[in-house]
Amino acid sequence: MGLILKKTDKLLFKLLQLALDTTGALQGLEEAPSEEEWKAIYKLAKRQSVLGVVFNAVKKLPENFRPARALLLRWSMDAEGTAGMNKLLNLEAARLTWVFEGAGRKNAILKGPANARLYPDPLSRQCGDIDIWVEGGRKGVTELLYKLNLLNAENDDHAYSRHHIHLPQNKDGVTVEVHFKPASGIPFRNGALQKFLNEEIRKATLVPEGFYSPSIKFALVMQLAHLQQHFYSGGLGFRQYTDYLMLLRHSTEGDRNAAVDVMKNLSMMRACGAVMWVLQEVFGLERELMLCAPDRKRGERLLKLALAGGNFGQHKEVPKPKNVFARWFKDRLQALSWLTFDPVNAVFKELKYWRATISLIPKRIKRRRIAL
Template sequence: MDFSRYDNFFLLLRIALGCPGASAGAFPRLSAEEWKRIYDEADRQTLLGLAFDGVMKLPQELRPPMELMFQWASEAESFNGLNKILNQEAAKLTEFFKGHGRGCAVLKGQANARLYPNPLCRQPGDIDIWVSGGKKSVVGLLRETGMQESQKASPHHTHMKNDRGIDVEVHFRTSSGNYNPFTTRRLLKYLDREILNSVEVPEGFCAHSMKFALAMQLSHIYRHFIGGGVGLRQIVDYYVLLRHSSESDRHELKANLNSFGLRKIAGALMWLLRESFGLDESLMLCKPDEFRGRWLLREILQGGNFGRHVGGGRLKWLYWWLGKRKKSLSYWRFDLAETFWAEVDYWKVFVENTSTRIRLRKISLRDVKF
């Protein structure tokens, strides 16, 4: 895959993030067609808000055509307002759960957004919030208060009602972990301890510690990569985390990469962040791995956000399914153990959900919310 055609797109993101060596004055003059391609890729990767921040740092004569500027500015402004709403809702959720004697912490999304150069530019999604007490207790609380949206909960989260239409996932596990149950056990033991160091931030909600974020989100990236696709927004999040981390934060994760089963994805990510965002060696968790890094970048650029833009068109479901299984098994060259356990997990869930498929008369449960 020719990565060079994405050079201007990545340069725009580096300018937006204030990456060392990224000069707005050095950005090339682009045609309307080239700008449209950058806009479309930013849209695919859910990075329109961040990319627009980069556009606004360019000299006037290097910016996109006026029509595209208006469209882009409108999108960016909507993200600005939505981030404010999600911050308000995250603060209300924190107050709600604390009022019921629970510890809680907002995970990923809004906890990451506050660390960006422009905290309101990150394209938001849902709100993920961890709540103490375990599955039975947390689900019981939501049912007692009439706040549980669905009667069925996944092994690590359930959905909560929200009167503003925001998707809220309430987590009773600190992470879904890796596919490998042995490395996951060690990872969760660490995360369960580290989540207790969450602190209230100026936005009004509790956020996890940097040590927690580095470990949990690296595992999150890995699970999505092996399980179907990861987006560039999650990669940018991790770059921002590393920029805000201390030597002590990074040292602790470095020492546990093998134990947590994250060495291979860390090497891939360090290569990608160095090549695409100019990550300084002093901020790296391990030696960059070019083979796996190119693989990771290729999957991201082909798949879009969480792999949602992989082609398929009108292929029949069985053909899609066989292709999916073949692709999943191809990851053995990236990490044999993780690929094996991912396949075990797939078939375990497949069998467990047989009764649900029969009840809903659906072969695929991809769009079913639990």
């Protein structure tokens, strides 16, 4: 059975298109949603982490089409909070840029504030953390963070991942990930991906917000690789798809052609076609801006996942089995179900799981603890 969309899903799509339209061609909604529909739209936008963006569409509507006053006021406060947090992130991104610049290290902001500046209203993008790439590799970046007192022995517990280091949250509630690699890996061709990213990120340019932003070509490849990682581990919401839409809207034909040349060599085109379909269905992405032909079958799976789970799959309502072995079996079946979507990525993801699981067996035996 194909994907079945609710009326409120379609209304949210129209509002997103209206909010992100810069041509003035879109005229809004054909009829005013009911009070209950507005409540459902608000809830859905919140789950998808696009409240601030959608509120820009609400402001474009005639007064008799808008939500009731109580919801409108609540939504306005949400949007103001998002705008304020974006300002804090921009200030912190600029401050860190010059801290690392002063230490003689090239750096660039990944995703987050770099994406937000591309939006029609840059302060409407719901904030996450700041991802900043700093040259020097894992060892060099770690030593620099200690030298700058950004990391110390008291707060470096669990700070490391395979490609970045978590800094402690600052007094304003801003969290930062310092990347010694521009992005995590992809199946079997990770060396080629990292080579491209490390060469391209050095072309980052200083933007008016006070930080270095990578090229659109870099962002198109890196962020699709990032999207791929999350397809198989919880899913993605509309915030990440909106980011990718903004990249495409600010790309040149040369950017897109160059990005596709890289993606074709990195087993990314199945995911690319699926994302293009989602962007077409939800945001009305123009055909001339697509990186490849939209893939409806795979795209429907991604959209279904987004609607069910919201931002990074955090709002899934399907309870997990309480029994650890039942949960493990369900997770393995779920992992295998991605074989029809993208066999290369699905096999790679499962191999990584088993490698990590087997490597932990001695520790679990020592602790007398069974876990899967």
